Amino acid sequence: MSILIALIPALAWGSTGLVTTKMGGTAAQGTLGMTFGAFVFGMLTLGLFVVPQAGADFAFNPRIWIVGFVSGLFWAVGTAGQFVGFKKLGVSVGNPLSTAGQIVSNALMAAAVLGEWTTGRMWTFGLLAIVAVVVGAVFTALPDSKAPAEVNPEHDFKGGLVAVLISTIGYMMYFVFPNLLNKIGYISNAVHNRHDGLDYMTAIVGPQSIGQVLGAFIIVIFFMKEGKTMFQKGTWMNIVTGLVWALGNVFMFISTANPNIGQATASTLSQTGIIVGTFGAIYLLGEKKSKRQMVFIVIGAILVVIGAIMIAKLKTL
Template structure:
């Protein structure tokens, strides 16, 4: 069951690019709309879950949630910009693959979740399979010809935002676990219900940080302020609710002692498979037969990698 819960974020987050593309709007409308949906879910979580259960909410948790939320907006906002330039079926796999490598290694190294050499070997093999799978999934057609202007546009308009997006998402993933150590949160709060209480309590301040980050992103990065408050913006709030469902599942999975940060974040990032096939079959992004073969093989490799990392101790003992 814990594996199924850990896979919920990949389904939800892999659908975000598809939903945003369907709903339309510019990067600012999509980002702000998504944060508003996340804020709505944050309110509901606080009043229907946190308060009734009497979960502790102190100033450290508020700060950690705000920081995590702002970093998430950096990640999602720049991902939207990259999608505009590169398309869903290419941008989403690249983005989530980068997150897989960064988050898994951060969880393993900074949080000390991989303590044995055999765990590192199995974990790196799993990451390599997932990365190779994602590379094949987003590979361009060998027969496709691009002008120098197109190449330059992709490099500047696509890959740079993807880099910034990856850094933002990495910060969002690691902040709740890393900052709890730096800010000396009492052990009874962190360990309550195996850490689920702490992670769920973060969601409400995190959603506020998302909105703050969304506003800053619009006025400082994109400068797309015309028609910001519009029907399109509020329609994109639906993507925020979808994202928030995945966010809760991620936090529950991170707190699960059978998974941890490295495995949970890796499984949550398998949404590139949803993004790739959704871009093809829902958004009708054209692919050649050569690309479809690579996409199919890449999906198989990614799934094998996910199986290994979600059963890391088992495969580590085999080595």
């Protein structure tokens, strides 16, 4: 059951690129609209679950709010970078590259900083799994010189890669920050481990959503320079994207808190949504791929999933 819960974010997050593309709008509108949806979900989680479950004193613990708020700011950076990457690379290319970056960075952070990989055997198989993920991502994003010319007017491969790199760093810190603050002692073990971590990880979601909204406003206004268009139709449509994402977010942090799953496994399993994102973009959004590209995409997706499964099973080694 724990593994099935940990796979819910994969389904939700794998659909995010598809949903935001269907909703339309610019990368800035997608980012802002998504945070509005996340805010609605976060406040509902706070009022309907965290306060009744853990009590108001715990739900409004100042340290939990600081951790959640900063985590939300990191998320805003990650999401803005990802949406820019999707616009410049296409979902079927941007999604696997973003997925691979998140799997590698989160696994290494959880292993090296949080100490979840404790044996030489775990490090050996973990690094092999990371290699499989990276190679798989490269395969899914390979261009075909014989394919028709790119028709995306926003296509910019180099700019898209930079956006995905920035996105990866933002998402890495968003994932790791709540547990990292426990590791350095800012969040006590009593708070972090209450009800097997369920109370702490769900209490983060409310303040995290506030950080997401504020971070999105800052990025959209000062970096994307789209302040004049941020309240147009594309923003409101992408509230749906935010609700889909927020569902995966709650289950992601619940799985992270579960001692039988952990940070590295939960974050890795969440990224197997590459199957949904990559193939959904091809078959639902109509992104064109040559036969050669499809072969590499299938091989690449298999390698990413194999790598993810290996990381998920490291604790049994």
